[in-house]
Amino acid sequence: MKEAFVLDQTFENTDFIQKPLEKGEYENCTFRNCNFEYADLAGFSFNDCEFTGCNLSMAKLHTTAFRDVVFKECKMFGLHFNDCNEFGMSFRFDGCSLNNSIFYKTTIKKTLFKNSKLTEVDFTECDLSNSVFNNCDFSGAVFDSSNLEKADFRTSFNYSINPALNRLKNAKFSLSEVYGLLHTLNIEIDRNS
Numbered sequence: 001m002k003e004a005f006v007l008d009q010t011f012e013n014t015d016f017i018q019k020p021l022e023k024g025e026y027e028n029c030t031f032r033n034c035n036f037e038y039a040d041l042a043g044f045s046f047n048d049c050e051f052t053g054c055n056l057s058m059a060k061l062h063t064t065a066f067r068d069v070v071f072k073e074c075k076m077f078g079l080h081f082n083d084c085n086e087f088g089m090s091f092r093f094d095g096c097s098l099n100n101s102i103f104y105k106t107t108i109k110k111t112l113f114k115n116s117k118l119t120e121v122d123f124t125e126c127d128l129s130n131s132v133f134n135n136c137d138f139s140g141a142v143f144d145s146s147n148l149e150k151a152d153f154r155t156s157f158n159y160s161i162n163p164a165l166n167r168l169k170n171a172k173f174s175l176s177e178v179y180g181l182l183h184t185l186n187i188e189i190d191r192n193s
Contacts, residue, residue, distance in 0.1 A: 045085075066091050081106055129167075153177070 004024030025045040042062040057077040065085040073095040082104040120140040138159035
């Protein structure tokens with residue numbers, strides 16, 4: 001069966017659980033207020049697409065390709081980005097909730113995360129070099145053997161990053177959140193002086 005090739009289409013207020021999206025390649029498409037919760041997106045390819053106000057929580061992403069994709073104000077709980085097709089993988093997140101998602105061993109250099117909740121996200125062995133985290137909440141996020149070189153965390157908060165276990169050369173942090181780098185040293189920091 002031939003897979004679909006869809007170009008320059010807009011999908012709005014569609015529940016892709018009730019009516020599944022046709023498997024194939026989507027280029028320069030826009031998805032607004034669509035429901036992909038628990039959808040099987042395995043093998044799909046999204047190139048230069050934008051998802052706004054969509055729910056992609058728990059979608060299956062086995063070999064799914066995301067190339068130059070923008071996610072705005074999307075609910076994206078429990079996604080396994082480590083299952084995606086890594087060739088050309090690139091995306092931006094603005095105002096998204098990515099709680100409990102997994103980026104284990106992914107290479108996503110120069111990624112922009114803006115105004116997003118990254119609660120309990122797994123960044124173990126992830127290459128996030130040159131990425132920008134603008135006003136992101138990292139409560140419970142895991143960084144272990146991650147490449148964070150030249151990453152910008154200056155406006156983000158609630159991160160807990162062990163400098164001995166991660167690559168941090170030329171990464172940027174704010175003084176007010178520096179405790180997130182020192183917590184493993186078991187020292188007291190007086191925030192009032």
